[in-house]
Amino acid sequence: MDERPFLDKTNRPNDATLRAALGDTWPSCERLLAMGGGFQQSWNHSKRGGWLLKVADRTKALFYLTPLRGGFDVGLTVRPAEREALLGDTAVAGLHGALVDAKKYSEGFALRFHVRNSGDATALEGLLPRIVALRARPMKTKAGTEASSSE
Numbered sequence: 245m246d247e248r249p250f251l252d253k254t255n256r257p258n259d260a261t262l263r264a265a266l267g268d269t270w271p272s273c274e275r276l277l278a279m280g281g282g283f284q285q286s287w288n289h290s291k292r293g294g295w296l297l298k299v300a301d302r303t304k305a306l307f308y309l310t311p312l313r314g315g316f317d318v319g320l321t322v323r324p325a326e327r328e329a330l331l332g333d334t335a336v337a338g339l340h341g342a343l344v345d346a347k348k349y350s351e352g353f354a355l356r357f358h359v360r361n362s363g364d365a366t367a368l369e370g371l372l373p374r375i376v377a378l379r380a381r382p383m384k385t386k387a388g389t390e391a392s393s394s395e
Contacts, residue, residue: 247313251294256287257311267314272365276318279372280306304351306375315360318368321352326378336371 249265250257263270277285280299283306289295297309307320322330327343330336339355346353357368 246315246317248294248310249313250311253289253291255295256289257295257297262311265311265313266316268361269315269359269365272359272362272369273309273316275369276307276309276365276372279369279376282376301379304379306372306379315358315364318357318359319354320375321349321354322346322375323352326375327353329378330371330374333374336367336374339367339371 249255250261255261257265262273266273277299283299283301286298286300287295288298293310295311297311299306299309305320307318310317310319322343327346331340331343342355343353346355348354357364359365359368
């Protein structure tokens, strides 16, 4: 298991401590956080997992970032309509297998990314703007009617 440098509740991450913990992956983290610029960022602590950063709009998380020593993990879920749209998007063709294999939960299909070097974040950096764009517009349901992207 990767070392979590922010397990202690009194050791809430800030830019300096996060940069030091993430090391060479800090620029990738900064880019991902910038992609969620219109979303709220809030640090949450759990006894078992330590601190994690939730990046969310008013209705749904865009992603959760778990800082690790020398890297980070990102977890996110895509809604069924988003998954369908992404499977038709050739720009994220490298993620189609992960989208097809993603486990379904009530919130959507779960994806997890492990970033240990700058190259590990490439697929995620291509995916997040597409998810943001999909959530910014109404999605069509299978019946052909519009559904709110916050459902």
